[in-house]
Amino acid sequence: MPRSAGPEPGAHAYLDVVDISKAFRGTTVMSGMDFRVARGELVSLLGPSGCGKTTLLRIIAGLTSADAGDVVLDGRAITKVPAHKRNISVVFQSYALFPHLTVAENLAFGLRARGMAKAQTGPQVADALALVRMSDFAERPVAALSGGQQQRVAVARALIVDPVLLLLDEPFSALDRKLRETMQVELKSLLRDRGMTAVFVTHDQEEAMGVSDRIAVMNAGRIEQFATPSDLYARPASAFVMDFVGLSSRLSGKVKVSEAGALRIETPYGEVRAKGALAPGAKVVVGVRPELIRREAGENTVRVALADAMILGAKTHLYGASTGDDRLLCELPGIQSGLERGQQVTFGWSVDDTLVYEVER
Ligand SMILES: Nc1ncnc2c1ncn2[C@@H]1O[C@H](COP(=O)(O)OP(=O)(O)O)[C@@H](O)[C@H]1O
Ligand SMILES: [Mg+2]
Incomplete structure (x- = not known):
């Protein structure tokens, strides 16, 4: 049965970011950051450019190390686990695909990196392509796809390895408005159907309102408010949130x-x-x-x-x-x-x- 809403806020945390601090060359960009996401929840980090969204996402992924604090996933501290052993997938704004490889080869890459024999990747690649409605494009070189199609492939490549967590950093901001809306609707139902837990970074408040179970509004390395879209809109906790959302x-x-x-x-x-x-x-x-x-x-x-x-x-x-x-x-x-x-x-x-x-x- 399709779920119509995310888990209750405050439900048992699946992802638990505890007291994270980070400085770059002596400049603190975040300190005492706490952030909890329930299993199956789709949460957005929303805030102006430079507020620390990407830094937080990269710390969760293990691509940037925190100066202090812990990242706990499903009850296990992964703070010291290297990125490639976390089984967390990241989708970036720049699709980060291999342009000279075909769509199918791009998708098979992640499976092969995990030790699957080339001959066995076919069914999973076909499933992942069907998921993002790109089955007809399997043999195309990625360079011959539109931006929207490339981002669909990037999402399929992120999901094909069955990650424990999906992180997306402004994945649709290079797309035009209409296409962005289509992608938002597709992504939301795709993640819901799979029960995927995901953290979605955006500076676009409409995008955050549209896709999220809950939104963490960030300002200068802090979370100002973490609430459902309707609560954020109706009861903003600060003038900053009121101005930023709606x-x-x-x-x-x-x-x-x-x-x-x-x-x-x-x-x-x-x-x-x-x-x-x-x-x-x-x-x-x-x-x-x-x-x-x-x-x-x-x-x-x-x-x-x-x-x-x-x-x-x-x-x-x-x-x-x-x-x-x-x-x-x-x-x-x-x-x-x-x-x-x-x-x-x-x-x-x-x-x-x-x-x-x-x-x-
Ligand atoms: N590798 C880095 N070296 C130095 N400063 C950085 C680095 N990455 C991010 N910063 C700084 O940290 C702050 C937060 O950046 P970022 O997390 O990219 O913000 P956002 O994704 O919200 O735009 C900014 O002031 C940025 O300049
Ligand atoms: Mg960023």
Whole structure:
């Protein structure tokens, strides 16, 4: 029976990354990193370029050694096991295939490296090709394939050795948007059907939301939040996560009144109410997801000049005139016509939908 969702978060860890630290030439890129993945789970590492995603992935694979900490897989510490003995497969952005070999030869390579006789590789190669719908291309040289086809071969080559863990480092970022979406859907169902445990690195939040059971949002060598896509979106743990995952309005403000869990916040757009327990005088960032803002007065209401109305087809984005780094974004369904730049609009949203974060001092 196909599974519809991943294992429960917090289920017994299959991959357990414990207290990992890593510095390059004296510069710490990660310290005290903990990261746990359940068996059969598809987890993404999501974060901006340079935040340490590849470093963490390479440490798990054994391609980079950590300065401190442990990597435990299925209850066994593999920290000191060399990469080629971990039976972990890695798929990179650059397909890392042998261009002069055929598709079938590329797939057989991993099996032969594990000691299988050439004559015996046929059935497994055929199965792996069928898995990624590349059966018709077995005898093609890899160099004669498109980017999407090459990445399918790379995924097949990673899976053919029946790895205990699959790691993918921005595997689809060289592909165009439509193809990337197709590959995401295919990969997800392929891994689900096989019950494969996988860690997928991406800097593309939509990709992470689309493929993952859970997402670890990374920032400067730390995990800011590790949660399901819906929890990340609805309850971002920090302003960084709110900004990185999905769109939001963002208003800077200062707490004026704090009473029994209710805040009154002064912003450049007027007073905004939110739930929280911050001290008066605290500097904050207020956020609201765009589809939770309506074009009518609400518990929170602002009047603002319309800076732009972007008709995107299935939805329309209304941007309020911004002040500094602040922005107001309202998303309405369908095509909203008759809106003039510069006209005054009313935006309203509820107190419960108002996210508030203290600005780090
Ligand atoms: N081999 C290396 N030598 C020196 N610095 C490195 C090396 N690999 C990564 N770094 C640095 O470590 C940080 C994290 O890099 P990386 O893990 O590649 O980030 P990401 O994959 O999230 O873009 C960056 O500041 C990067 O410059
Ligand atoms: Mg990287």
